[in-house]
Amino acid sequence: MTSVLGMLQEKNAGPVRLFEPRAINRPGTTTVFEEYPVIEADASQISQYDSSETEVEEFVHIEVMEDANGDEKFPAQRAVDDNTLDDEPKWFTLSNMTLPKTQNAIVTPVVGQTLNQVQQTIPVQLPQQGEVVVKMIWTGICGSDVLFSVGPQPGYCGIDHIAGHEGIGRIVMSTDPSLLGSPVAARYLAAYCRSCQACRDGLPESCPMQTNFPKHHNGTFQEYLTVSIESLMKLPQWIFDGSSTVSPGQYTAGLCSGAAAGRALKKINPRHGDVVVITGVAGGIGHIAGMLARNVYGAKVIGVDWGWKYNALGPMAAKIFDAFVPAPEEGVSWASFQAKIEEECTKLRGPAVSSRKADGLVIAVSTKVGYQNIGDYVRDGGSIVCVGVPKEKINVSMPLSDLVERALRIQGVLMGGWEESYEVLEYIRRGMITPIVTNISLQEVPSRMKAFAHHGNLGKIVVQIQDVL
Ligand SMILES: [Zn+2]
Numbered sequence: 275m276t277s278v279l280g281m282l283q284e285k286n287a288g289p290v291r292l293f294e295p296r297a298i299n300r301p302g303t304t305t306v307f308e309e310y311p312v313i314e315a316d317a318s319q320i321s322q323y324d325s326s327e328t329e330v331e332e333f334v335h336i337e338v339m340e341d342a343n344g345d346e347k348f349p350a351q352r353a354v355d356d357n358t359l360d361d362e363p364k365w366f367t368l369s370n371m372t373l374p375k376t377q378n379a380i381v382t383p384v385v386g387q388t389l390n391q392v393q394q395t396i397p398v399q400l401p402q403q404g405e406v407v408v409k410m411i412w413t414g415i416c417g418s419d420v421l422f423s424v425g426p427q428p429g430y431c432g433i434d435h436i437a438g439h440e441g442i443g444r445i446v447m448s449t450d451p452s453l454l455g456s457p458v459a460a461r462y463l464a465a466y467c468r469s470c471q472a473c474r475d476g477l478p479e480s481c482p483m484q485t486n487f488p489k490h491h492n493g494t495f496q497e498y499l500t501v502s503i504e505s506l507m508k509l510p511q512w513i514f515d516g517s518s519t520v521s522p523g524q525y526t527a528g529l530c531s532g533a534a535a536g537r538a539l540k541k542i543n544p545r546h547g548d549v550v551v552i553t554g555v556a557g558g559i560g561h562i563a564g565m566l567a568r569n570v571y572g573a574k575v576i577g578v579d580w581g582w583k584y585n586a587l588g589p590m591a592a593k594i595f596d597a598f599v600p601a602p603e604e605g606v607s608w609a610s611f612q613a614k615i616e617e618e619c620t621k622l623r624g625p626a627v628s629s630r631k632a633d634g635l636v637i638a639v640s641t642k643v644g645y646q647n648i649g650d651y652v653r654d655g656g657s658i659v660c661v662g663v664p665k666e667k668i669n670v671s672m673p674l675s676d677l678v679e680r681a682l683r684i685q686g687v688l689m690g691g692w693e694e695s696y697e698v699l700e701y702i703r704r705g706m707i708t709p710i711v712t713n714i715s716l717q718e719v720p721s722r723m724k725a726f727a728h729h730g731n732l733g734k735i736v737v738q739i740q741d742v743l
């Protein structure tokens with residue numbers, strides 16, 4: 275058990291403040307808080323205090339116990355001295371922590387047709403009622419951040435834009451001390467109404483009331499994120515507790531790329547031994563999709579990507595796919611590329627199964643060429659899931675006979691939800707999938723984002739923003 279006793283003092287002049295004891299029991303934990311909210315009173319009413327004293331002491335008594343799992347809750351301290359008698363919320367920060375006034379962030383001062391990101395020192399935004407401050411510790415970077423940071427697109431901030439939508443950190447400032455220290459994630463989809471038709475149909479990304487990072491809230495490329503608590507996803511305590519060999523940075527791969535890969539595989543739902551082709555297999559979504567298909571569904575995976583990326587993967591390639599076919603470069607005919615895919619299908623299925631095309635296709639590339647002739651990859655009745663989004667507007671087309679007579683299924687996945695994120699985080703914790711990550715610093719974000727614009731990144735790029743608390 276940890277006990278914190280804070281004492282504030284003020285002169286006994288004019289109205290003074292007394293304290294009304296209140297106990298708060300939080301459901302699902304044994305943590306008990308006692309606090310003494312301020313009420314206003316005349317000095318003559320404070321007889322319960324030693325009247326010989328000319329000063330009145332204010333007590334803020336917060337008792338913090340270990341929860342049922344033995345996890346110690348962080349002790350809290352009052353963040354703001356109570357010099358006012360109004361209804362301002364009472365803010366708490368983590369013990370021994372003072373919120374800095376400024377922070378480092380990757381900002382796009384003016385959003386234009388090309389990436390224009392620079393590191394800047396900007397103010398830490400003080401929270402409003404209902405908000406918390408999160409000390410960001412890791413964030414992933416994602417190809418979508420390139421799309422969000424050029425334009426400007428309708429609705430997105432055109433000046434002083436802060437991108438980033440897959441970050442993890444700890445809450446360090448809140449009106450609710452029980453939240454302090456809690457690990458949380460900021461994902462693209464922040465808040466949604468949960469009551470409209472789209473939300474009830476499991477499509478919160480179509481909710482008209484939604485807010486998201488970085489459209490409505492500044493993104494995760496900053497040291498201190500100030501945002502409403504309802505916009506954050508609660509994370510398990512083990513994310514930061516060091517109980518496994520997994521770097522917390524790897525978990526960021528489960529928030530956006532991993533969740534999208536997870537939902538794409540759910541749409542295909544391959545059976546054990548089925549063959550799934552994944553294009554863009556060396557990218558952030560593609561490589562996790564490959565691991566999920568193999569290690570969760572027991573499927574066989576044919577990876578497609580540029581030859582140089584295959585070479586760069588080295589021995590890691592064996593963890594992602596069973597066979598690799600280079601994307602058709604100049605001089606390689608589409609027919610010979612498809613013949614190679616079928617040849618690998620035959621090898622993976624073995625001689626007992628008559629030759630046929632793949633059972634499923636996940637398109638995780640964001641290039642126009644990746645969406646050409648997509649019906650050629652899969653068998654009759656096969657499933658095609660589109661995940662990668664090219665920057666330019668394109669149409670997906672195929673002969674109607676393929677769709678009707680071959681009974682092909684085509685579906686789109688914008689992103690996964692909390693459910694898929696939690697599942698992928700757990701797979702990572704158990705070692706069932708090991709995201710291939712490149713750790714970078716916050717300062718390196720602009721150059722890495724430029725590499726994204728040219729499809730030059732491998733696996734998942736994750737940014738260590740600050741040390742773990
Ligand atoms: Zn993303």
Ligand SMILES: [Zn+2]
Pocket residue numbers: 466467468469470471472473474478481482483484
């Ligand atoms: Zn809704």
